[in-house]
Every structure is written in structure tokens, then in C-alpha cells.
Amino acid sequence: MEHISFEDSLRVLDSLEQGRLPGPEALASCIEACSPTSHDAGQPSPAESRLLLAELAARARAVATRHFGHRIYLRGLIEISNYCLRNCLYCGIRAGNTRTERYRLSPDEIYGCCEYGYDLGFRTFVLQGGEDPWFSDGRLCAIVRHIKYCWPDCAVTLSVGERSRDSYRHLKTAGADRFLLRHETADPGHYARLHPPAQTWRERVRCLCDLKACGYQTGAGFMVGSPWQNSGHLARDLAFLAELRPEMVGIGPFIPHDQTPFAAFPPGSVERTLAMIAMTRLILPSAMLPSTTALATAAENGRERGILAGANVVMPNLSPKEARRRYSLYNKKLSEGPECAGYLAELKDRLLAIGYEVVIDRGDYHDFG
Ligand code: SF4
Numbered sequence: 001m002e003h004i005s006f007e008d009s010l011r012v013l014d015s016l017e018q019g020r021l022p023g024p025e026a027l028a029s030c031i032e033a034c035s036p037t038s039h040d041a042g043q044p045s046p047a048e049s050r051l052l053l054a055e056l057a058a059r060a061r062a063v064a065t066r067h068f069g070h071r072i073y074l075r076g077l078i079e080i081s082n083y084c085l086r087n088c089l090y091c092g093i094r095a096g097n098t099r100t101e102r103y104r105l106s107p108d109e110i111y112g113c114c115e116y117g118y119d120l121g122f123r124t125f126v127l128q129g130g131e132d133p134w135f136s137d138g139r140l141c142a143i144v145r146h147i148k149y150c151w152p153d154c155a156v157t158l159s160v161g162e163r164s165r166d167s168y169r170h171l172k173t174a175g176a177d178r179f180l181l182r183h184e185t186a187d188p189g190h191y192a193r194l195h196p197p198a199q200t201w202r203e204r205v206r207c208l209c210d211l212k213a214c215g216y217q218t219g220a221g222f223m224v225g226s227p228w229q230n231s232g233h234l235a236r237d238l239a240f241l242a243e244l245r246p247e248m249v250g251i252g253p254f255i256p257h258d259q260t261p262f263a264a265f266p267p268g269s270v271e272r273t274l275a276m277i278a279m280t281r282l283i284l285p286s287a288m289l290p291s292t293t294a295l296a297t298a299a300e301n302g303r304e305r306g307i308l309a310g311a312n313v314v315m316p317n318l319s320p321k322e323a324r325r326r327y328s329l330y331n332k333k334l335s336e337g338p339e340c341a342g343y344l345a346e347l348k349d350r351l352l353a354i355g356y357e358v359v360i361d362r363g364d365y366h367d368f369g
Contacts, residue, residue: 001025001028001029001032001230001231001232002025002029003029003032003033003040003042003043004026004029004030004033004043005044006033006044006048006051006052008026008029008030009029009030009033009034009044009052010052010055012026012027012029012030013030013052013055013056013059013282016279016282016283017059017063017282021238021239021242021283024232024235024236024239025235027235027238027239028230028231028232028234028235029231031231031234031235031272031275031276031279032231033048033049033052034049034052034053034056034271034275035049035053035269035271035272035274035275036049037230037231037269037272053271053274053275053278056275056278056279056282056309057274057278057308057309057310059278059282060277060278060279060281060282060309060310061278061281061308061309061310063281063282063285063310064281064289064310064311064312066285067285067286067368068312070355070356070357071312071356071357071359071361072307072312072313072314072351072356072357072358072359073124073288073312073313073314073359073361073363074121074122074123074124074313074314074315074316074358074359074360074363075122075124075125075126075157075290075313075314075315075316075363076113076114076117076120076122076124076125076126076315076316076317076318076341077126077128077315077316077317077318077319078105078110078113078114078117078125078126078127078128078318078319079105079128079129079317079319079323079324079327080104080105080110080127080128080129080132080135080160081103081104081105081129081130081132081134081135082100082102082103082104082129082130082323082326082327082328083102083104083129083130083132083134084129084130084131084132084161085130085131085132085133086130086131086161086199087195087196087199088184088194088195088199089193089194089195089196089260089261089262090194090223090226090227090254090256090257090260090262091257091260091329092257092258092259092260092328092329092331092333093130093327093328093329094260097257097259097260099259100259100326100328101326102326103322103323103326104129104132104134105319105320105323107139107142107143107146109320110127110143110147111146111147111150113125113318113319113320114147114150114151114154114318115150116318116341117318117341118151118154120341120344121344121358121360122154122318122341123153123154123155123360123361123362123363124154124155124156124157124178124362124363125147125151125154125155125156125157125318126157126158126159126180126315127140127143127144127156127157127158127159127160128158128159128160128180129159129160129161130161131160131161131162132160135160137163137166137167137170137171140158140160140171140174141170141171141173141174142174144156144158144171144174144175144176145174145175147175148174148175153362154362155177155178155362155363155364156175156176156177156178157176157177157178157179157180157219158171158176158178158179158180159179159180159181159219161181162181162199162203162204162207163207165210165213165214168207168210168211168214168216169214172214172215172216176216177216177217177364178216178217178218178219178247178248179211179216179217179218179219180219180221180248180250181204181207181208181211181218181219181220182219182220182221182222182223182250183204183205183208183220183221183222183237183240184204184221184222184223184226185222185223185226185229185233185236185237186222186233186236186237186239186240187201187233187236188200188201188202190226190228190229190233191204193227193228194226194227208220208244208246212244212246217247217248217288217364217365218244218246218247218248219246219247219248219249219250219288220240220241220244220246220248220249220250221248221249221250221251221252222237222251222276223251223252223253223254223268223294224251224252224253224254224268224269224272224273224276225253225254225266225267225268225269225272225273226254226268227254227262227265229254229268234272234276237276238276238279238280238283241280241283241284242283242284245284246284246287247286247287247288247365248287248288248289248290248313248365249280249284249287249288249289250289250290250292251273251276251277251280251289251292252268252273252292252293252294252295252298253267253268253269253270253272253273253294253295253298254267254268255267255268255294255297255298255331255332255333256331257328257329257331258331267298268298270295270298270299270302270305273295273298273306274295274305274306274309275309277289277291277306277309277310277311278309278310280310281309281310281311282310285368286365286366286367286368287365288312288313288363288365289310289311289312289313290306290311290313290314290315291303291304291305291306291307291311291313291314292306292315293315293317293333293334294333296334296338297332297333297334303338303347303350304350304351304353304354307351307354307356308354313363314347314351314358316338316340316341316343316344316347317340317341318341324340338350344358
């Protein structure tokens with residue numbers, strides 16, 4: 001990859017801000033300039049890289065403020081099951097991890113989480129789980145219908161993995177509003193290194209296209225710093241987002257889990273994650289972008305830094321304490337403090353301290369053009 005100067009990097013940021021996606025080489029070079037993985041001759045100095053990242057974050061923050069003001073939307077995360085048929089190599093609850101203590105919330109436990117969350121001011125519930133066959137279409141549709149009946153002013157987001165188009169359609173008809181399915185990497189070869197052969201990039205894209213076709217507000221997203229990832233892969237992720245135009249994008253640093261094949265890989269960089277959030281905000285000005293738990297886990301003030309780089313959503317955890325502990329996707333995943341709904345007041349204070357206000361609102365996607 002060619003290095004580019006400080007000035008040329010600024011020109012790439014200008015293009016992103018003006019809604020023009022730069023070529024893949026220029027974009028990859030700019031990612032490297034804003035969040036370098038090494039310091040070779042010919043690339044911006046460390047001080048210039050820090051300036052570039054600050055400039056990128058400031059521009060992304062200005063776009064977010066233009067569309068959302070200083071409002072931050074809440075989503076209540078309910079981790080419904082850590083059973084999973086799949087074997088993503090990076091994931092702590094993969095089927096192959098026999099040391100995970102498995103659990104599944106009953107429908108009544110899920111409704112209990114919604115009730116608790118509603119009283120705290122949550123107006124979106126995110127039902128997230130591994131690919132657990134117990135949650136058949138029939139069972140999941142009944143749960144979605146019940147939530148929409150009891151809390152009609154709330155949105156339901158599902159994050160339950162790859163399913164058939166018919167399944168997505170049934171769940172939409174039952175009342176689900178949104179669906180999160182990260183693409184993880186937009187490079188098919190890289191995807192194949194992060195997943196077993198039975199899981200293909202083609203199938204992941206089929207699911208995302210079906211979700212859009214079914215009318216969901218659809219969420220894609222990716223890890224930053226996953227094994228073998230380089231800035232070229234990330235440039236491809238951004239181009240994929242520009243083409244798919246998802247309504248939501250989840251971006252967090254890769255954090256290894258001890259009981260996975262990727263245990264020995266280093267975690268992703270916080271700075272590079274912030275650069276990706278900010279560039280995504282410039283490419284998709286209206287998107288709902290969470291400041292993720294992984295980012296808050298990776299750095300003490302990661303949540304706040306994500307918001308100051310253009311994110312506008314936080315997702316505190318409404319799951320029962322024991323479930324939060326067992327839903328261990330990566331090492332030391334935060335499940336207490338402001339990541340947990342019981343500490344909402346602390347979270348609000350922390351966001352207020354950087355000038356942002358948590359609002360009681362469904363926080364639906366609107367295309368601001
Ligand atoms: S990332 Fe999702 S689909 Fe993959 S193993 Fe983990 S829970 Fe299962």
C-alpha cells in the first residue's frame with residue numbers, strides 16, 4: 001500500500017465529507033494515515049496522525065450533531081440465549097467452546113427484561129442470541145407479537161443470525177422492526193479465514209439483502225483489528241457500506257476470547273475503531289451508529305470517545321445478571337457499570353459530562369438526505 005501525505009489525507013476526508021467515496025487505494029492509505037499500524041518513511045508523523053484522527057472525528061461529530069443534535073438513543077439489549085450452532089472462529093459462545101455454560105431465557109424472563117427496561121425509559125428492545133434452534137420461527141414470532149402487544153410504543157430489534165428469507169418475512173410480519181447482522185468483513189477471502197467452510201460470505205450477503213427486501217431497518221457492521229485484517233480490508237468494508245446503505249452499523253474492536261482459535265491474536269486498536277466509526281458517519285450521515293460495548297471494554301472512556309467520533313446510540317444491557325456473565329463473546333466483556341441498564345443514571349451523567357443527552361425515544365432511522 002502506498003503512503004499518502006498529511007495534505008492528501010485531508011483531501012480524502014474532504015471527498016468523504018462531500019459524499020464521494022475515494023478509490024480503494026486512497027481510502028486504505030488514509031485509514032493508515034489516521035490510525036497507523038507502523039511508522040514508515042513517507043507517511044504522516046505520529047503527531048500528524050493524531051491530528052488527522054482528531055480532524056476526522058470532529059468532522060464526523062459535526063455531521064452527527066447536524067442530524068441528531070446532542071441526542072443519544074438508547075437500545076435495551078436482551079441476550080436471549082448463548083446456545084449457537086455456529087463456529088465463528090472469533091466468538092466465545094461458538095458451538096465448539098465446550099466450556100461455556102449455556103443458558104436460554106424463557107419468554108417470561110424476556111418479557112420481564114422488557115418491563116424493567118420500559119420503566120427505565122427504554123423504547124427499543126434488542127433480542128440478541130446465538131443461532132439457537134429452540135427459537136424457531138413460531139416461538140420467536142410469538143415473543144415478538146407479545147412484546148409489541150404489551151409495549152406498542154416500542155421497537156423490536158432482532159439479532160439472531162442467518163435465517164431463511166421466509167423466516168425473516170414471518171418475523172417482520174409478527175412486528176419486528178429492525179435486524180442486526182454484522183457482515184464482519186467485506187472481503188470473501190478474509191471472511192473465509194474468520195469462519196468455518198460451512199459459513200460463507202455469499203450467504204451472509206444473501207441474508208443482508210433479504211433483510212432489506214423484507215423492509216427491516218437493517219444493521220451491518222464489522223470488527224476492527226480481526227486477525228489478518230489490513231487497511232485494504234477496511235476500505236472494502238466502507239465501500240460495502242456505501243453500496244448496501246444499512247440503516248445501522250455496529251463497529252467494535254476485535255477482542256480475543258481465551259477459548260477460541262484466535263485466543264493468541266492481539267486486540268484491535270481503539271484509534272482505528274474510532275477512525276472507522278467516523279468515516280462511516282461521513283459516508284452514511286443518517287445511520288444509527290452505536291458506541292459499542294466492545295469499544296467501552298477496550299478503553300476506559302471508549303464509549304464517550306465513540307460518541308465524540310460520530311456515534312449516536314448506546315446499548316445498555318437489560319439481561320439478568322447471570323445471563324450477562326455467561327454471554328461472553330470476548331475476554332472481559334463489560335457487563336457491569338454503565339454497560340448495564342441498572343447503572344443508567346451513571347451512563348447519563350457520563351454522557352452529560354461530554355455534552356450529550358440520553359433521550360426516551362424509539363430512535364428510528366430517518367433519511368436526512
Ligand atoms: S458470532 Fe454469532 S453466529 Fe457466530 S458463533 Fe458467535 S453467536 Fe454464533
